[in-house]
Amino acid sequence: MSKELIRLSNCTMAFDGDVVLDNINLYINDQEFLTLLGPSGCGKTTTLRIIGGFQTPTKGDVFFDGVRINDVPPHKRAINTVFQRYALFPHLNVFENIAFGLRIPKVDPETKRKVKLSEEEIHERVMEMLHVVNLNGFEKRSVSSLSGGQQQRVAIARALVNRPKVLLLDEPLGALDLRLRKDMQNELKRIQQAMGITFIYVTHDQEEALSMSDTVVVMDEGKIQQIGTPEDIYNEPKNAFVADFIGESNIIDGIMRADGVVEIFNRRFQCLDKGFEKDEPVDVVIRPEDVDIVDEAAGQLKGTVTNVTFKGMHYDIIVDFYGFKWLIQTTDFCPEGSHIGIKIDPDGFHVMKKSQYSGMFGDYSSYSEEYDEIGDATYDPEQEEDSREALDEEE
Amino acid sequence: MSKKNSVWSRLFMALVFLFLYAPIFLLIIFSFNEGNSSAIWKGFSLKWYGELFQDRLIMQSVYTTLLVSVLATLIATVAGTFASIGFYNMKRRWREPLVTINNIPMMNADIVTGVSLCLLFVAAFGAWNGFVSWMETTYRLTAPRLYQGFGTLLIAHIAFNIPYVILSVSPKLRQMDKNLIDAAQDLGCTWMQAFWKVALPEIKPGIISGMLIAFTMSIDDFVISYFTAGATTSTLAMTIYSMTKKRVSPEINAVSTLLFGAVLLLLVIVNVMEAHQAKQQAKKYS
Numbered sequence: 001m002s003k004e005l006i007r008l009s010n011c012t013m014a015f016d017g018d019v020v021l022d023n024i025n026l027y028i029n030d031q032e033f034l035t036l037l038g039p040s041g042c043g044k045t046t047t048l049r050i051i052g053g054f055q056t057p058t059k060g061d062v063f064f065d066g067v068r069i070n071d072v073p074p075h076k077r078a079i080n081t082v083f084q085r086y087a088l089f090p091h092l093n094v095f096e097n098i099a100f101g102l103r104i105p106k107v108d109p110e111t112k113r114k115v116k117l118s119e120e121e122i123h124e125r126v127m128e129m130l131h132v133v134n135l136n137g138f139e140k141r142s143v144s145s146l147s148g149g150q151q152q153r154v155a156i157a158r159a160l161v162n163r164p165k166v167l168l169l170d171e172p173l174g175a176l177d178l179r180l181r182k183d184m185q186n187e188l189k190r191i192q193q194a195m196g197i198t199f200i201y202v203t204h205d206q207e208e209a210l211s212m213s214d215t216v217v218v219m220d221e222g223k224i225q226q227i228g229t230p231e232d233i234y235n236e237p238k239n240a241f242v243a244d245f246i247g248e249s250n251i252i253d254g255i256m257r258a259d260g261v262v263e264i265f266n267r268r269f270q271c272l273d274k275g276f277e278k279d280e281p282v283d284v285v286i287r288p289e290d291v292d293i294v295d296e297a298a299g300q301l302k303g304t305v306t307n308v309t310f311k312g313m314h315y316d317i318i319v320d321f322y323g324f325k326w327l328i329q330t331t332d333f334c335p336e337g338s339h340i341g342i343k344i345d346p347d348g349f350h351v352m353k354k355s356q357y358s359g360m361f362g363d364y365s366s367y368s369e370e371y372d373e374i375g376d377a378t379y380d381p382e383q384e385e386d387s388r389e390a391l392d393e394e395e
Numbered sequence: 396m397s398k399k400n401s402v403w404s405r406l407f408m409a410l411v412f413l414f415l416y417a418p419i420f421l422l423i424i425f426s427f428n429e430g431n432s433s434a435i436w437k438g439f440s441l442k443w444y445g446e447l448f449q450d451r452l453i454m455q456s457v458y459t460t461l462l463v464s465v466l467a468t469l470i471a472t473v474a475g476t477f478a479s480i481g482f483y484n485m486k487r488r489w490r491e492p493l494v495t496i497n498n499i500p501m502m503n504a505d506i507v508t509g510v511s512l513c514l515l516f517v518a519a520f521g522a523w524n525g526f527v528s529w530m531e532t533t534y535r536l537t538a539p540r541l542y543q544g545f546g547t548l549l550i551a552h553i554a555f556n557i558p559y560v561i562l563s564v565s566p567k568l569r570q571m572d573k574n575l576i577d578a579a580q581d582l583g584c585t586w587m588q589a590f591w592k593v594a595l596p597e598i599k600p601g602i603i604s605g606m607l608i609a610f611t612m613s614i615d616d617f618v619i620s621y622f623t624a625g626a627t628t629s630t631l632a633m634t635i636y637s638m639t640k641k642r643v644s645p646e647i648n649a650v651s652t653l654l655f656g657a658v659l660l661l662l663v664i665v666n667v668m669e670a671h672q673a674k675q676q677a678k679k680y681s
Contacts, residue, residue: 052581054577054580054581073580073585074577074580074581075580075581075582075583075584075585079581080581080582081577081578081581083574083577083578084574085572085574087572087574087575087577087578088578089575089578089579089593089596090597091596091597100579100582100592101582101583104582104583104584104588106583158582159581159582162582162583
């Protein structure tokens, strides 16, 4: 649909022999909203910094519009960045923060002369930007007097006023509270569509990634685990890591008996997956919401409820099947200790090839201890920051 | 009981302050004494201040002191600021030992710094002068011989001022958002432009207070100056010292009073500035 704008080709990044990015290949289309998603330390911020020009890859090339830009410094790239915690200039007011980039004389590519914008043009463009980010009347305010959400908007305006081809956003909503984060997600999507700019967005928040992006790149341990649309990533995860990181997943060892037939717990189930070897060991993903609870007698599998948590819209229940604990989301109340049966439709199964992540995720046996981590919506941005600083130390 | 305690503690406090400040007040009072005794009050007069400004030796050394302090402060401020930036950009395992090394000269006894600088100059100039003599005798080429004097005094002052500037600028850099310079570069600045436009305004308070501390250190230094100024150059502190050897002239009281006043003024400026900054910080994060 649109043309390729940025390409990372075999990019490797190592700090003192510590490989942070391992042979990344990625292309980004014009006007795309692409999200780099992964846990802290997965290399997503490093990828962003390579595109922004703040770091040069140890190996590999970066192309912008077909031109190799490995050695082009940040100030010569048609790319602007919204930094984690905004990095607004504290000694300047809102207007001057946004006007900052416009006041730097730029070299005209045709005449090779430095061009300075007139005061009227700067004023006009800043005011226009303030309107876009919905901060009319804030131009005289000091940035330290603004709330987190407002500072966020100033940071976006400051980057967008330069009319970049690409906007990089490094966990821009990490420091905001949940409600504000939802509002800003819509706002960002709206701005992206209105201005027709490529957004490259870094986050650890899978929900944010799924709801905003055209394309999601899931990363872990410096490698790309999967690239796809949000639907692809959720419905067709490539390995246990992706299945576990995006949403909740029960991941079970299975054997592919034939096309469309998968065996778990020594029982055969109908599924939609094809193209595996006969009797190939596989990982089977079953999403908690794809499981129907029925009477024990009518169930395809029978289990015992060991834990019930009320979540508002539904119950999270942990069910023990032959020693393996599943997470199931249901609107029917099943008391702890009750015996239930379950039914899963063929499209509820997703079969994946075995990977290095097999057996590491998707078991809810240690549910109660793990639960705080898994369901933590109020993630601590400091933690991410620390890991990034630790990285910076090594540069 | 507690009332009694408070009386005693107040008395103790008064004694401490008396002990600290009585000599200085005595000095200030007797600088206005009509007679030339440091013990008997003969009436108020500005006579010694008048004589002070007539005394060419003292005026010359005031000029030397001011010149060396101003120059050393300016050079040390620039060098110290860039050194701080260097430290800031270093990896931690290099930075930490270097910061410690930077702190040592401040804690080191002045006498050690003075003597070691003196030795360095003597050794370096001795080698150079020897080389010049050898050139003269063998090749009939000549070059100026070097001796301790204003130059070495200036170098010594710069050397002992730099750590104070670094000590005062470094925390400001660490407080600065790590991404600010990146952000400025991202918006089209070269590194140098980013430094001037963004980092400098952020660390300016640190630079100014570092500068004032350096200046006060420089203006009242005696020990290091004594060992590095050579035979012909003399700072005010050195001149006063040599005057006390002959006889205690009330001129010394006058010049000491002025010196005390100048340093006091600078300290007040530093403190007011720091209080102002603390207020601003409090405002920013409230």
